[in-house]
Amino acid sequence: MIIVMKPTSTEAELANVEKKIKNAGLKTHLSVGDDRTIVGVIGDKKIIANLEMNMMPGVEKTVRITEKYKIVSREFHPEDSVIDVAGVPVGGKHLAIMAGPCAVESVEQLEEAAEAVAKGGAQFLRGGAFKPRTSPYDFQGLAEQGLKMLRTAADHNGLKVVTEIVDKDDMDLIGEYADIYQVGARNMQNFQLLKALGKAKKPVMLKRGLSATIREWLNAAEYIAAGGNENIILCERGIRTYETFTRNTLDLSAVAAIKELSHLPIIVDPSHGTGRWEMVRPMARAAVAAGCDGLIIEVHPHPEVALSDGDQSLTPKNFNALMDEVRQFGALMGKTL
Ligand code: PEP
Ligand code: MN
Numbered sequence: 235m236i237i238v239m240k241p242t243s244t245e246a247e248l249a250n251v252e253k254k255i256k257n258a259g260l261k262t263h264l265s266v267g268d269d270r271t272i273v274g275v276i277g278d279k280k281i282i283a284n285l286e287m288n289m290m291p292g293v294e295k296t297v298r299i300t301e302k303y304k305i306v307s308r309e310f311h312p313e314d315s316v317i318d319v320a321g322v323p324v325g326g327k328h329l330a331i332m333a334g335p336c337a338v339e340s341v342e343q344l345e346e347a348a349e350a351v352a353k354g355g356a357q358f359l360r361g362g363a364f365k366p367r368t369s370p371y372d373f374q375g376l377a378e379q380g381l382k383m384l385r386t387a388a389d390h391n392g393l394k395v396v397t398e399i400v401d402k403d404d405m406d407l408i409g410e411y412a413d414i415y416q417v418g419a420r421n422m423q424n425f426q427l428l429k430a431l432g433k434a435k436k437p438v439m440l441k442r443g444l445s446a447t448i449r450e451w452l453n454a455a456e457y458i459a460a461g462g463n464e465n466i467i468l469c470e471r472g473i474r475t476y477e478t479f480t481r482n483t484l485d486l487s488a489v490a491a492i493k494e495l496s497h498l499p500i501i502v503d504p505s506h507g508t509g510r511w512e513m514v515r516p517m518a519r520a521a522v523a524a525g526c527d528g529l530i531i532e533v534h535p536h537p538e539v540a541l542s543d544g545d546q547s548l549t550p551k552n553f554n555a556l557m558d559e560v561r562q563f564g565a566l567m568g569k570t571l
Contacts, residue, residue, distance in 0.1 A: 237273040240294045247292025265311040274310040303456035311497040325499030330528030332358035336543035338380035346535040350550035352391035359393040373541040381411040402430035432461015439467040468500040472507035481509020489524040501528035522563040
């Protein structure tokens with residue numbers, strides 16, 4: 235349930251409303267907007283059903299929330315959330331561009347990639363140090379050594395770091411080097427990992443699972459939010475369908491759906507979404523036109539020798555061309571880098 239306070243309500247009236255909810259053994263979640271304060275009520279459904287709030291001074295109305303996810307819902311928080319990533323905003327009127335190789339391979343590769351994406355206008359360096367590979371015989375990542383390389387290359391070029399976490403026991407280690415924890419598609423419903431990240435002090439980028447519905451994805455985000463970490467960025471990265479020409483089917487309708495259902499920023503990954511570098515640029519344009527809050531793009535200085543995902547990686551030159559278009563499409567959508 236949400237309780238919408240009157241624009242004229244006083245602080246004392248709000249305090250009374252919160253007190254009544256807490257006395258009933260429930261939790262509150264406050265959203266203070268420009269002209270309205272909304273009190274979200276979280277807890278046992280049966281207790282909430284019996285809670286009578288409409289008659290309390292200062293209350294305009296109460297609305298029942300039928301969806302299972304609450305904190306991440308648009309009803310709980312009508313305005314778009316802007317996530318502060320170490321001083322770089324994600325969401326609202328901003329376009330966040332995360333770019334870099336699929337995997338951290340070497341100092342040379344990463345420094346070259348970081349310089350190129352920074353020049354192109356990205357604010358974040360991506361790169362996996364712990365790789366969730368389909369085959370156990372494929373390159374698994376450089377672990378802590380890779381994290382160090384990421385931090386160093388990012389710092390050399392004024393970038394923030396986004397990197398994947400696959401094991402909750404690595405949370406502190408990754409937190410020492412990264413600015414955003416990336417939860418990969420294969421771990422979207424790893425609830426132990428989500429719960430651990432609910433206690434993390436840094437933002438989380440939650441990728442959509444390979445065959446997850448939009449509601450399952452939002453419930454996964456709710457796990458992180460329920461733990462206390464509301465700094466969540468969603469990422470559409472394509473879903474599995476019968477189509478085999480592309481690696482996945484990029485579901486751009488998810489951008490519009492998320493904008494309706496949630497206040498969280500959503501970025502799009504056209505690299506994994508298509509699996510083909512020639513398709514990355516047109517899909518990046520389409521994603522920005524659909525209203526996304528940013529992009530995550532695989533860029534490799536030499537895609538032909540990449541240890542993973544070379545087929546979908548852009549050269550620095552192609553990344554620059556993409557960025558020129560993204561700036562123009564962003565401006566049309568009222569968003570700047
Ligand atoms: C990645 O970003 O390199 C990655 C493994 O993505 P996903 O989890 O979407 O497959
Ligand atoms: Mn990849």
